[in-house]
Amino acid sequence: MANLTIKNVSVSMLAATVIGCTSYPDHGQGGLGEFASASDFSPVMPDEPMGPEHGLRFDFHLAKLHLDSLIQKGAEWCFPAAVVQAKTKENRIVRELEGQLLLDAANDIVIQRKNLAKLENQLDYVRSQASCVPPEHNAAFQNEVAVITELVELLNIDNQFAIDSIEINPKYMGHLAKATTLLNQYPNLNLRVTGHADVTGDAQYNDKLAMGRADQVKRYLTVFGLPPMRIQTLSVGDTLPLFEGESAATKLTNRRVSIDVVSTSSTGGNQ
Incomplete structure (x- = not known):
């Protein structure tokens, strides 16, 4: 995910940076x-x-x-x-x-x-x-690794949720739809969706909010066509922030789900 160090900028520039921030730039455009x-x-x-x-x-x-x-x-x-x-x-x-x-x-x-x-x-x-x-069909294995890499990039971007909300950012919703299309081509790949919250609020509330975010992601993945049994959800509340701090940009990044891809194929073992 992106980590932008912003110094001596105007409020308008900060807002533009936060709104436009994503973890994974377009292919060939470098990385952060x-x-x-x-x-x-x-x-x-x-x-x-x-x-x-x-x-x-x-x-x-x-x-x-x-x-x-x-x-x-x-x-x-x-x-x-x-x-x-x-x-x-x-x-x-x-x-x-x-x-x-x-x-x-x-x-x-x-x-x-x-x-x-x-x-x-x-x-x-x-x-x-x-x-x-190494699997006997190495080309198929390498293709699976490439798909896993693409899914990790699609599903773990910044700016997923608004403050105190389980509603998904429309851009992230598009990523979920694209990921579902990929996953339906690879039935051996499942997802583990972990909900997170920023430090605002008490621990019990944040745990519930983070679980709501994980469940909302599962809901949309299911709506887009991914069988629910292929999605595991859990919450860690505010206990595993992506970044430490209480700035608006940091809290924005910490309001998220983190999604792991789990391979159950014969070439990829059980994870």
């Missing part, structure tokens, strides 16, 4: 986080005084090594959707660290490490029953 490469990002900062960024870079490096080790064990063959989403998160953290967005990076590193621990447990169980090896 998810499309960055982490391959040349160094966790070492030898020429600078020690500070909080050093610790975050070290934590990021540990998470990166963890993901690399899971891939070496075959995670991308048994759990392709989880690996695609972990790589997306990894690239996002790189951009946050490079942009000195330390609170955001710290939050994403915590989420990444929790997801990797879950993936490791799933992988260990699957490997105790079978092998995670």
Whole structure:
């Protein structure tokens, strides 16, 4: 998702930026986080005084090594959707660290490490029953990975909901319709929809609001033609913000659903 650092701008420019903000630009137009490469990002900062960024870079490096080790064990063959989403998160953290967005990076590193621990447990169980090896029909597998990547991009954009509302932004509604068309071509791909709220309001209210947002997304996906049994919904209230802070732009981004793609195919394993 987009993370825009806005300084010394007029109120009108801020409003225009927030309204026009999306996580995924048009193809070929660059990116603000998810499309960055982490391959040349160094966790070492030898020429600078020690500070909080050093610790975050070290934590990021540990998470990166963890993901690399899971891939070496075959995670991308048994759990392709989880690996695609972990790589997306990894690239996002790189951009946050490079942009000195330390609170955001710290939050994403915590989420990444929790997801990797879950993936490791799933992988260990699957490997105790079978092998995670490249599928025989590799072209079909690569096509599935490309579809998963497209779905992740479609479904996890900014500016999904208005304040204190479960009503879906019309642009996001269009993304849900397009995603449904794709998903109906790949019946082995399901969705896990997690509702979120910003920090406004108490915990109980925010949990209910976040669940309403997840259920509303499920409702529209069903209206567009996706069978309801392929959609799992849950709420985490305001406990896992995408960004820390209480600015209008931050709250806008934190009012969201996060959607994971779950592959149940023989080539992709069970996730």
